[in-house]
Amino acid sequence: MSDSALQVELVAADRLVWSGQATMVVARTTEGDLGILPGHAPLLSVLVPGVVDVTTAEGETWVAAVEDGFLSVADNRISILSERVEMSHEIDLEKARQDLDRAHAAGELDDAAIAALRSAEARVRAAEKAS
Amino acid sequence: MAVSLREYRARIKSTESMKKITRAMELIAASRIIKAQQRARAAAPYARELTRAVSAVATFSNVDHPLTTEPEDPKRAALLVVTSDRGLAGAYSSNALKEAERLVEKLRDEGKEIDLYVTGRKGEAYFKFRNRPVVQTWTGFSDQPTYDVAAEIGETLIEAFLRETEGDDEGVQGVDEVHVVFTRFRSMLLQEPTATRMLPLEVVEGTEAPEESDLLPLYEFEPSTSEVLDALLPKYVQSRIFFALLQAAASELAARQKAMKSATDNADELIKKYKRIANQARQAGITQEISEIVGGVNALADATAGSE
Numbered sequence: 117m118s119d120s121a122l123q124v125e126l127v128a129a130d131r132l133v134w135s136g137q138a139t140m141v142v143a144r145t146t147e148g149d150l151g152i153l154p155g156h157a158p159l160l161s162v163l164v165p166g167v168v169d170v171t172t173a174e175g176e177t178w179v180a181a182v183e184d185g186f187l188s189v190a191d192n193r194i195s196i197l198s199e200r201v202e203m204s205h206e207i208d209l210e211k212a213r214q215d216l217d218r219a220h221a222a223g224e225l226d227d228a229a230i231a232a233l234r235s236a237e238a239r240v241r242a243a244e245k246a247s
Numbered sequence: 248m249a250v251s252l253r254e255y256r257a258r259i260k261s262t263e264s265m266k267k268i269t270r271a272m273e274l275i276a277a278s279r280i281i282k283a284q285q286r287a288r289a290a291a292p293y294a295r296e297l298t299r300a301v302s303a304v305a306t307f308s309n310v311d312h313p314l315t316t317e318p319e320d321p322k323r324a325a326l327l328v329v330t331s332d333r334g335l336a337g338a339y340s341s342n343a344l345k346e347a348e349r350l351v352e353k354l355r356d357e358g359k360e361i362d363l364y365v366t367g368r369k370g371e372a373y374f375k376f377r378n379r380p381v382v383q384t385w386t387g388f389s390d391q392p393t394y395d396v397a398a399e400i401g402e403t404l405i406e407a408f409l410r411e412t413e414g415d416d417e418g419v420q421g422v423d424e425v426h427v428v429f430t431r432f433r434s435m436l437l438q439e440p441t442a443t444r445m446l447p448l449e450v451v452e453g454t455e456a457p458e459e460s461d462l463l464p465l466y467e468f469e470p471s472t473s474e475v476l477d478a479l480l481p482k483y484v485q486s487r488i489f490f491a492l493l494q495a496a497a498s499e500l501a502a503r504q505k506a507m508k509s510a511t512d513n514a515d516e517l518i519k520k521y522k523r524i525a526n527q528a529r530q531a532g533i534t535q536e537i538s539e540i541v542g543g544v545n546a547l548a549d550a551t552a553g554s555e
Contacts (some may be wrong), residue, residue: 129394131289161469162478186301195296231475
């Protein structure tokens with residue numbers, strides 16, 4: 117039964133970023149990296165800024181950087197919700213690297229700075245992974 | 248001639264240039280409204296999935312969260328009024344403000360104090376002119392709101408809601424309820440000012456009755472129900488505010504298009520009227536000149552006839 121593919125929707129606050137069939141989805145939740153294959157039990161989880169890695173039904177992979185959000189799995193339907201989503205090809209690697217350096221240099225580790233650091237890291241990783 | 252021909256011509260000219268302006272604004276509003284509707288549509292999947300997730304949590308756990316708890320004796324309410332930044336949109340902003348006033352009246356009758364939060368310069372000016380204190384205003388985005396703005400507004404309102412009503416250490420008072428007044432976009436012809444209560448959240452199973460196939464599966468929550476809820480509910484509020492802003496933006500543009508269309512039509516009418524009067528004046532001038540000449544000739548003829 118688990119041979120049916122996953123129906124994935126990657127949704128940002130202001131647009132639907134990607135939707136389609138996939139065989140595997142890897143995302144980073146508060147509990148750590150989570151891989152989902154078809155037939156996964158219903159799950160609702162909190163995402164942290166990180167990289168979402170999707171293997172499509174055609175065997176291709178794509179990655180995207182997400183910020184805080186949610187992941188819900190039910191009946192082979194996965195929706196990944198995040199306020200901000202950037203597909204790897206939308207990310208300007210140079211700029212992301214600069215952001216990351218700046219976030220590192222800032223030093224001050226309040227919540228906002230950490231969040232900025234994490235999201236910069238996620239974007240750099242997504243962009244590097246894709247290239 | 249009451250007013251000279253020249254003056255009528257000047258009026259026609261200025262009305263014509265005014266018409267050009269209103270016509271251009273009508274066209275701009277028309278093109279932007281399509282974009283606004285697209286944005287509203289693009290934001291729909293996020294809101295839908297978020298609502299699904301919230302109702303999933305609500306169904307499978309005893310929702311007991313500060314954001315959903317009804318305060319026992321609500322004393323203070325926050326009111327977010329969504330208006331436009333610019334005028335020339337007919338009664339758009341004043342309708343929203345009227346609805347807001349109605350709600351303020353109602354809440355006062357229930358014995359609640361009101362904290363006002365306003366988006367849009369028109370609303371800001373309205374309350375400033377009346378010397379009514381406004382806690383916070385956001386301006387400059389009314390016709391194309393971004394999610395960031397909605398998130399910021401959401402955070403501010405949630406913070407106010409979670410603060411103690413009696414005031415915290417610095418004496419800043421919180422609120423027990425949060426209401427939002429915005430203009431709902433029904434169609435190009437109909438936009439309704441609507442007042443809804445945002446907080447405390449009433450978790451309902453979506454807006455439509457769930458179909459058989461929609462029966463929610465038994466979710467596992469990671470890391471835990473309460474933590475998922477903690478993360479989920481603020482986002483839900485922000486998404487609702489984003490929805491309100493998008494609806495308001497579409498309504499504003501629709502109202503502006505309608506207002507500008509009637510202004511253009513009215514300018515047409517005026518030009519027609521002025522042209523008629525101007526032609527009349529011109530004709531009267533010609534008639535008068537002829538009768539003056541004829542009268543002069545007659546008088547001359549009479550004079551020469553009399554002398555013979």
